[in-house]
Amino acid sequence: MKQLVQATIAIIIACFLLFFASRSLESVGMDGSKDTLTVYNWGEYIDPELIKQFQKETGIHVIYETFDSNEAMYTKIQQGGSSYDVAVPSEYMIETMIEDDMLIELDHSLLPNAQNIDPYFLDLPFDLKNKFSLPYFWGTVGIVYNPTMVPEDLTFTSWEDLWDERLKGKIFLVDGSREVIGMGLNSLGYSLNLKDDVALREATDKLIQLTPNVKAIIGDEITPLMINNEATVALTWSGQAADMMWENEELDFAVPEEGSNLWFDNMVIPKTSKNVAGAHAFINFMLDAENAAQNADYVGYSTPNAAAWALMDEEVITDERFYPDEELREHLEVYENLGLEWLGKYNEYFLEFKMNLN
Known part of the structure; x- marks a missing residue:
């Protein structure tokens, strides 16, 4: 017993x-409970100290994962194998995710810091009334170059400067069809969202004329090459250019006057989220003026947070290369969702261009 x-x-x-x-x-x-939050973001796109601060203030443990393209991010979330609470896609991909019913509508009552965002960056066509997303960073596509290594008369205020024969074998291009084909379209005065085979053919033919000047089409390797003066000119994003210029003060950046891309990376909550309340808390935390200023100083990209501007170095926020004025913005376009058919055509024309490189 x-x-x-x-x-x-x-x-x-x-x-x-x-x-x-x-x-x-x-x-x-x-x-995946309320005490854990999984954030899916671009690489090196947040100040790690802010993650620690958020965890300390909320008691929520953050699992931070990164992606290197909108398409990779989209595929992983769509497959549903991982439960992401916050993601940071670009504007055209946000539009696609909305169409595919992959996002949760934001509860703006839980996001009081959204009032810190400059109205210019809100209510844009890819997400009217910001039902599903709020701005994180923004920027442009332009040309970074070393003035000491190019002829003095080349200031790259025009796309035409890239076709100058004196730049033979000196140009690096980012490996992106929208950026490169868009550059070709803009150089001809066309919209970078054009759905017109004749114009795309014309733009591709003009890009093929550029091939003698193109040294390579690469990705993140552009940054160290430009920093170390191993490259002279590169088509890149403004934030990446800012990183280069921070390390190499000889470099300069220009957005051609014919027009270019105005891009946005916004915070969203995928329907895979298991911590919607925590996701709102994280977004609101990142929109706090002090946090947004700290994040912008660390990352180097332009912040849409107007309240943060008062806390940042005036030389930074008045630098029109990275905070272009309204006149220049009028020549900039946000990428639209082209749809699978036309995106496929852009990719085909881009592949044709790459095949013509020596």
Whole structure:
């Protein structure tokens, strides 16, 4: 009888231990609970200290994962194998994700810091009334170059400067069909969202004439090459140019007057989220003026947070290369969702251009 009582007590204790262990696992968010938040963002696109600060203030543990393209991000979220609570796609991909019913509508009552955003960056065509997204960073596509390594008369205020024969073998291009084909279209005075085979043919033919000047089409390797003066000219994004210029003060950046891309990366909550309240808390935290200023100083990209501007170096926010005035913005276009058919055509023309490189 004594052994039976001891066994019964042991079973009861084991049950209690199992119960408390399961509650402990839940409390640390092993099941994607309210104490864990999974953020999916571009690489090197947040100040790590802000993640630590958010965790300290909220008690929410942040799992931070990165992607290197909108398409990779889209595919992983669509597959549903991972439960992401916050993601940071670009404007055209946000439009696609809305169409594909992949996003949760934001509860703006939980996002009071949204009032810090400059109205210029709100209510844009890809997400009217910002039902599904709020701005994180923004910027342009332009030309970074070393003035000491190019002829003095080339200031790259025009796309035409890239076709100058004196730049033979000196230009690097980012590996993106929208950026490169868009450059060709803009150089001819066309919209970079054009759905017209004749114009795309004309733009591609003109780009093929550029091939003698193109040294390579590459990705993030552009940054160290430009920093170390191993490259002379590059088509790139403004934030990437800012990173280069921080390390190499000889470099300069220009947005050609014919027009270019105005891009946005916005914060969204995918329907895979298991912590919607925590996702709202994180977005609101990132929109705080002090946090947004700190993040912009660390990342180097332009912040849409008007309240943060008062806390930042005036030389930064008045630098029209990275904070272009309204006159220049009138010549900039946001990428539109082209649809699968036309996106495929842009990719085909881009591939044709690449195949003509020596």
